[in-house]
Amino acid sequence: MSEDWHRLSARMLAVHPVQEVVRLLPVLIGVLFIGRGGQGQIWSLVGLGLAIAAGLLRWFTTTYQITAEHVRVRRGLLSRKELSVPRDRIRTVDLTSRPLQRILGLSRVVIGTGRGDWQGAAGVTLDSLATADAARLREELLHRRTEQSAGLVDVLAELQLSWVRFGPFTLSGIAAIGVVAGSLANLFNEVQIDEDDFGTLQSLIGQVASAPVWVIVAGLVVLTAVLVSVLSVIAYVLAFWNFRLARGEGTLRVTRGLLTTRQTTIELRRLRGAEISEPLLLRAARGARCSAITTGLRGEHSSSVLLPPAPRAVAHRVAGDVLEDPAAASAELIRHGPRAHLRRYTRAFLFAAAVTGLFVLLWWLADWPAWLWQVALALFPAGALLAEDRYRNLGHALRDGKLVFRQGSLVRRRQVLSAEGVIGWVFHRSFFQRRAGLISLTATTAAGRQHYTGVDIPAAEAIALADAAEPGLLEPFLIRSVAEPVRDLRR
Known part of the structure; x- marks a missing residue:
């Protein structure tokens, strides 16, 4: 060489x-x-x-x-x-082409080495190489021949136009509104524009300000919703146009992007699982997104994408196809029991009582408006709905060597992790968890976020789950008897 x-x-x-x-x-x-x-x-x-x-x-x-x-x-x-960078430490080689680079036939090559990249290190970047040279370099560094990677044996997912409808439910347009508003404010401040030059605009603002408050609020809500929806759809198209997930000889290849294209290669031997995430609005639209739990990628929300926001059934199918275990991605989960259920309601009601009580004291002692604590009473039914949803989303399972955790309400996440990728366990119990006989079980791994937690699992079930997932790993710490496989560890 x-x-x-x-x-x-x-x-x-x-x-x-x-x-x-x-x-x-x-x-x-x-x-x-x-x-x-x-x-x-x-x-x-x-x-x-x-x-x-x-x-x-x-x-x-x-x-x-x-x-x-x-x-x-x-x-x-x-x-x-x-x-x-040693060749044997290379985990990923990503190719990115911005619009001007695409016109000139160039690509930006980013060589990732694993955990340091995930924490924000830049890695090794070659900006820019000819696109053909960049593709050859990627295959060479990943120890794959061009003929192998070209012979993709299976296309797992491709973007459908109907998926664009999920764009508004990602709320990515909010960030765009903030950036545009901030840029315009800075520009007007720097340019020192005279307000008298915009007499017509000032007149229009004056007419709007004279309208009833509820009309102004409703108009702002509608305008914001429309802007966020439009910008979110634009962001979705820019990020995921021409999206394609394909499996080749030992690799997954993800291609996406309209103006700026990106190609990410994930080696299957480094894949440790998959995560299906459902933010609240996306879940209401029966949508979800899927990402890889794998070693060597530089970020959860960029390189690890396996599927953009899409129908929930498609996300479950893609996760099952990638893991070659469709049942694990949609398996029924074990509920965490009545004590975990009660714990969710207790926390919700304590928060509502604290906020309401604070406003009552301020009304009584400082003559604050009474409507504040009256409105705060709505936190009790809202908290009950949130608590019930949080409990229904709790679950765990161990199926065919796959460890499954699910939790969350504002963002519901289902993590399917290969038990072979678990390198350790962390058992966490707060004071109130000890009183309730519950444990938060964290599986540590070298992939993804490096730790995945099952929240508020009954103590005996958590210990049995960890022992079954990695037989022998907990053996020095277990106290066993003939009649009771696991005991005395809940204290």
Whole structure:
């Protein structure tokens, strides 16, 4: 294998200057309008030149080397930095292409090494390579031949146009509204726009302000709902257009994106399970999303995606197909019993009583409005509904070597974890859990979030579950008798 040092594609010289200018655009606009006379234009041009120079400099100061043992990247001019990653530590190689890169036939290569990447490290990044070279490098680093990866034997899921209807239920448009509003506010502040220039707008705002309060509130709610829905649909299409999940020779290949495309390869031998998540609004629309529990991926909400928001039945099917165990993804779960049920109601009612009592005291002692504690009384029925839903979502199971936990209400999660991937157990009991005879059982693993918890399981069941999932692991800590397999550990 050649051990020469290589440069990134020369076509990146047309990409990085543009990226640097876009990244510094708010600063350049601020400098342009803040400056007095011709100084703003001069300093803006200076900043523009520096941004372009920074983009060009990256190509001249970045080289990489691929050897049989390491991947090395050198970058920097005044401060020279060399990053070296052993080949046997490489877990993922992701390819990303932004719109301008796609036009020029380039891809950004991100080489992941596992846990450090999940915690936010940048990993090894080659930005940019020719798309064909990037694909060959991915196959080489993952020890897969191009012929193998090209021969995908099964397509597990492809985006259906009907799935776009789940976009508004993800609420991703709220973040977009915040970003746009913040950017406009900063722009108006920097530009120092005279309010008198918008007389018509001020007149319209005055007419709206004179309307009844309930009309203003209802109008704002409707307008916000429409904006959030539209922006959420746009975000869904941008992120998941052309989504495709396929299984090949020992790999899962995920491709998605409209303007910016992304390809993620997951090795099946590193797969430890799957998670089906259902945020409250998405669950109300009978939708769900699916992600992989696997070692080596850099983030739960990006690289690990196995299915975008889609019908719940499709999410369960995909999880079952990926794990090659359809029953585990939809198996009936064991309920956690009346004490866990009572615990949910107790916590909900204590919270409602505390809030209501606080408002009553403020009304009595500080002459606060009485309607505050009267409205707070609604927390009791709302808390009862939430408590019942939280209990119904609690469950666990052990089926054919698959450990299943489910919990949550605002976001219901069902985690299917291979028992072989469990490397340890954590038994947690608060004071009130001890009094109720309950345990929160956490399975630790090197994959995904590194820990998955079954909440408020009866103590004897939790210990028996851990012992059955990994026979022998708890043996030094168990006290057994002929008549009682597990005892005296609930205290």
